Amino acid sequence: MWRDLDQAMRTSNRSSCASCILLFKIQTMTFRIFIIILVSVAVTSSESLISETRLRERRGLSRPPVTSYWGDWDSWSACSRTCGGGVSKQTRVCLQMSSGDGGELRQSSHCVGLYKQYKLCNTQPCKYDTDFRQEQCENFNGVPFMGNFYQWRQIEKESNYCELNCQAIGSRFFAKLADKVIDGTSCWNSSTTDVCVDGLCKG
Incomplete structure (x- = not known):
């Protein structure tokens, strides 16, 4: 009887040890798989970062500040x-x-x-009271325009306060002789204080 009980205990212990060894092997394999996955993710992330850095360099996004x-x-x-x-x-x-x-x-x-x-x-009044815009139109008198010579006078073109638009005397047509009047020319907006500066009307 005692001999049978001892045999049964030894068999039980061997079975338990086998289970422990099996469990240890499973845990070890799981740990190894986890390490492999972790290394794979790290390598993939590193390669992705390197690829992104190279792409940014090609696009000129990582140049010196x-x-x-x-x-x-x-x-x-x-x-x-x-x-x-x-x-x-x-x-x-x-x-x-x-x-x-x-x-x-x-x-x-x-x-x-x-x-x-x-x-x-040079804000002092001029000695001779002349219209500065008219003077600029007259500067084109005797200058060939589309194969002809004209005498010019100023005209008012409300939508473009600072262009030099002049009319050919004795004719119905007018022409833009300059994109911008000379700085300091009065604007065409009925104000005596506003002047043209770089093609824009300034108060």
Whole structure:
């Protein structure tokens, strides 16, 4: 009887040990599979990151940082009129320097602010009271226009305050002789204080 019980216990212990070994093997295989999956994900993620970096480099998205800044203002230009109120202007250039260019400067368009500014000049009245816009039309007298010569006078074209539109005397047609009147020319909007500056009417 005791011999049978001891035999049964030994058989039970061997069975338990076999189960332990089987469980250990299963856990070890599971861990190995997990490690393989983790390494695969890491490699895939790394390859994806490298591919994205190369793609950004090809597209120029990962170039060295660029710094843009305004250069110094130029000197004021000569006044557009000798009397009657002219306009003087000064400009500045937006500059760009990249660490990849060896410190070389070039023009840029990424600065914020004005690149051009104006001021009135020679505001004293002219000695002879003449119409400045009419003078500009008359400057084209005797200049060939479409194979003919004309004498010109100013006309009013409400939609374009700062174009130089003139009419040929003795004819019904008019022509735009200049895209912009000279800075300081009065606008065509019935105001005596507004003047044309760079093709725009300014008050």
